[in-house]
Amino acid sequence: GLAEEVNETILHSAFIPFGDIKDVKTPLDQATQKHRSFGFVTFLEKEDAAAAMDNMDNAELYGRVLTVNYALPEKIKGGEQGWAAQPIWADADTWFERQQQEEEMQRLQAENRATMQAAEELHRKKLAEEREGEKDDDGGSKNDPMAVAEAEALRQNNS
Numbered sequence: 001g002l003a004e005e006v007n008e009t010i011l012h013s014a015f016i017p018f019g020d021i022k023d024v025k026t027p028l029d030q031a032t033q034k035h036r037s038f039g040f041v042t043f044l045e046k047e048d049a050a051a052a053m054d055n056m057d058n059a060e061l062y063g064r065v066l067t068v069n070y071a072l073p074e075k076i077k078g079g080e081q082g083w084a085a086q087p088i089w090a091d092a093d094t095w096f097e098r099q100q101q102e103e104e105m106q107r108l109q110a111e112n113r114a115t116m117q118a119a120e121e122l123h124r125k126k127l128a129e130e131r132e133g134e135k136d137d138d139g140g141s142k143n144d145p146m147a148v149a150e151a152e153a154l155r156q157n158n159s
Contacts, residue, residue: 002026002037003062014061015041019048040071 002011008024015021023042026035043049049070057068 001064001066002035002039003064004034006039006062007035008039010062011039011041015043015052015056018043018052018055020044 006026008026011026012021012024015024020043021041022044024039025042026039028034029036041049041052043052053068053070056066059066059068
């Protein structure tokens with residue numbers, strides 16, 4: 001949404017209050033040699049870019065309301081897919097970190113599943129033992145102190 005009179009210098013001046021700027025670009029239309037109503041401001045710090053977006057989105061510059069957001073990375077012309085303009089090894093360090101984190105997460109999930117299965121098995125065994133105890137116990141009186149006392153009293157009275 002840039003007005004025709006806005007150039008890279010004006011764009012730089014509008015965004016410099018938010019932090020150090022690395023680069024400002026306003027791509028030109030090949031036919032008219034005028035900018036194409038948009039531009040790119042690259043900040044040195046991510047936080048500065050976020051502050052610029054927060055403050056300049058929907059702000060007015062030379063009578064036009066601006067839309068300010070993160071731009072997608074540039075693509076190299078040609079090729080069917082268009083590859084990002086950075087070497088393949090550029091994210092190698094973060095790739096290894098992500099792989100390690102993913103492996104650790106899978107290991108923890110496997111441990112969690114094994115623990116849950118062991119707990120379920122223990123619970124099933126305990127329920128089975130309780131059911132067996134009820135069958136052998138004539139109503140479960142083995143663990144009931146009152147039932148034990150009553151049985152003892154009956155035994156003494158019958159003797």
